[in-house]
Amino acid sequence: MSAHLLLLLIVALFAASCSGGDKHLPSSNPPEYDPKKVYTPPAAPPSASATVTKPTDLELLRSKLQSFEANQKTKSDGKKVPFDPNLLQLFKRVRSPCEALSRLVQGLGSAQLFSGNEGAALKKAFGPDADDIAHRMDEQLADGLKHSLDPGAADCPISVRSQKKSDISQPARLVLTRASSGRPLLFAQTTVPDTPPDDYDVQKHSTRENAPPGWVGFKSRETMTRIGKKPHTEGIREQYEMIIAPKAKRCPDPEGMVDGTFEWSIEMYRATTGPDGEPQGVLYRRHVVTELKGKVGDDAKVQYVDFDARVMIQHIGMELPYYSHSARIQGQFSIDQRMMGIPQEFRNITVSDFSAGEAEAKDASLMANIALIAAYFSGLAYFDAQTEWHKPNTCVQITFTPATKAKKLGPNESVAVKTELRTKEGSTVVPAKFKEAKERPREGTGRVSPREAESQPGTPATFTYQAPASRVKHSGFWVAAVSRSGVAQAKDGEWEAADSGLRLRIEHRIQHDPQSGYAKSGHAQFDGTVQFEIPLEQVGEGWFRGEIDVVRPMVVRHVRPAANPCSGSGSQTEHWRVSTRVDPTGEFMNMHVGFTSSNEQASWTCRGPAGTFTRELYIDIHGILRSVQLPMISGTKKEFTDRNPKLLEWLSVTIMEE
Incomplete structure (x- = not known):
């Protein structure tokens, strides 16, 4: 038959199973459900080149449950019912996340799955294998919870209720594979009871992905599919799926609020082949969606988390009346800072939109355990997010006025530095x-x-910094900060005075002494002066150094009267090295100078009775002064002289900047 007629037949069979006889809806069903109405998923757009893909039986049932869930969310009346807070004491005195989950799994399992009229109907729909199916749901739940633990806790002995039959499962074990970054990617490998083991092909799949950028958390999905084989189980298909997805914002906002979400769902589906060859399926589903709002204190620690959980428990099938049980659980919990964020105190718990009568008594403990699983994973996500914003300068940064390296300070000079903390996102000032x-x-x-x-x-905040008496490179201060939006310290918490260094103006003249025997004997007399400014960089505590290249022009004279008087000019390139050592008192400095020469060029021309001639000359001068001392005061100018048998030297030094 065509895909369109086959789809109509499946929907018609479902509508027939939901009407007449003992198939009437229980009183807990929402009034908007109409057993005579045909619910179908949205039709795929027609395609001229391809045939419309037929939805599977599981996809059809899941689509119906999702549609009913959306309708119930929009029509909830908000009616509150009493809720015993003693049901939320499960985590008291737990010593590890493993112990917390071991306690939690008992209440989330299938212990009350088949209780009451609706549970009896569900058990009947599953048939003689109902207990085995419930047990495999427990196995899937235990495996998924184990996967949420860190690798070191992979052997956590989360127990599963024992089978009533002889085919008891083997203990669950995990195979762990560490990803390149972030949390490890976990793959599960468990032994699940089959009757007998060779009657089913079993496929398992486990995925885990990190939360989106800007969030902390994960989303894990555990699936198990069992497909029956000849001769005993052909035509039977089972599928189990559990999703765990907690996440919280990586950074608090300026008010110290941290948004978060938590989703948990578990599904079990069983289908057999009907007389007409079409699958007759039963789908059971629990779905929890939780909105979270954490409050961070001025110590950058989570004070409490408000939660608003929407709970949906549903089942549907070809031979099973549609059932939907909804609740809304709101409240607040704090986290144990010593135990990775496990919830430790619940407050202001309210339950609304809660079905009345038998369902209230049957599911009260289940509602409490759903609140506990939401709080457990949310608490751990907020603790992990807290670890992130406790990393210095991740979410906030310190700002200074004047800015770091913008203010020059002299010896013992002080400056008032105004200091604030700003969020990195939005640059908002926070207390x-x-x-x-x-x-x-x-x-x-x-x-x-x-x-x-x-x-x-x-x-x-205002910090006053006084510079040391002697110059020290990178002098300043650093400070740490803590706030409701994060912490900052170290490199981004440093204030540093501007590196003023030293700048000197130097005038240097050197010449041959005209009164020396060297000059009077007729040798060429060189006389040259250079002027330059040189910056000195700090290279150590109190030490400054600078280098510069200059060209010294020269004049050449002939002192001794002669028949052929001579005169000329020349030049040389000089590489100057200047270093200073500031005294620890900061009152004076010792300066060391020296230069080397290159590219010497000089000549003179002589005129006399015998005619005029020009001769190249060798420049024979060098510095005499090696070390001088002068006060450490800007604007100071000091002159020095020295001599030897051939040369005279003058040195003038002015401190332009200190």
Whole structure:
């Protein structure tokens, strides 16, 4: 038959199974459900070149449940019912996440799956293998919870209720494969009871993906498919799926609020082949969607988390009346900072949109355990997010006025530095506690005060820094900060004075002494002057150094009267090296100077009775002064002289900048 007629036949069979006889809806079903109405998934757009793909039986049933769930969310009345808070004491005195999950799995399993009229109907729909199916649901639940643990806890002995039959399952074990980054990617491998084992092909799949950028958390999906084989189980198909997806924002907002979500669902589906060859399926589903809002204190720790959980428990099948049980659980919990964020205290718990009568008594403990699983995974996600915003400078950064490296300080000079903490996203100023202010590059290099301070938007914290008496490279201070939006310290918490260094103006003249025997004997007399400014960079505590190339022009004279008087000119390139050592008192410095020459060029021309001739000359001059001392005051100018048997030297040094 055509795909279209086959689809109509399946829908017609479903509608017939939901009407007449003992198939009437229970009183807990929502009034908007109409057993005479045909529910179909949205039709695929027609294609001229391809045949429309026929939805599977599982896809049809799942689509109907999702449609009913959406209708119930929009028509909830908000009616609240009493809820015993003692049901939420499960995590008291737990010593590890493993122990918490071991307690939790008992209440989330199939213990009450077949209780009451609706449970009896579900058990009847599953047939003689109902207990085995429930047991495999427990196995899937246990495996999925184990996968949520870190690799070190993979052998956590989460127990599963024992089978009533002789085919008891073997203990579950995990095979772990670490991904290149983030949380490990886990693959499960468990032994599940089959009757007998060779009657089914079993396929398992496990995936885990990290939360989107800007979030902390994960989404895991565990699936198991069992397909029957000849001769005993042909035509039977089972599918189990569990999804766990907690996440929280990586950084709090300026008010210290952290959004989060949690989703948990578990499905089990069983189908047999009917007399007409078409599958007759039963789908059971629990689905929880939780909105979270965490509050962070001024110590950057999570104070509490508000949660709003929407719970849906449903089943549907060809021979099973549609059943939907909804609830809304709201409340607040705090987390144990010593136990990775396990919830430790619940407050203000309310339950609304809760079906009345038998369902209320049957499912009260299940609702409590659903609240507990939402709080458990949400608490761990918020603890992991807290670990992220506790990493310095991840979510906030310290700003200074004047900015770091923008203010030059002289010896013992002070500056008031206004300090604020801003979020990295939006650059919003947030209240902060600044602490552990210390001088840098080591304590005692200058002085910063106070050691601790608080800031508010519009009222920065003010730290006063006094520079050391002697120059120290990278002098300044650093400070740490903690706030409801994160913490900052270290590199992004440093304030550093501008590296002013030294700038000197140097004038240097050297010449041959005209009164020396060397000059009077008729040798060429060189006389040259250079002027330049040289910056000195700090290379150590109190040490500054600079180098520069200059060209010295020269004049050449002939001192001794002669028949052929001579004169000329020349030049040489000089590479100057200047270094200074500032005294620890900061009052004076010792300066060392020297130069080497290259590219010497000189000549003179002589005129006399015998005629005129020009001769190349060798420049024979060098510096005499090697070390001088001068006060450390800007604008200071000091002159020095020296001589030897041939040369006279003058040196003038002006401190342009300190």
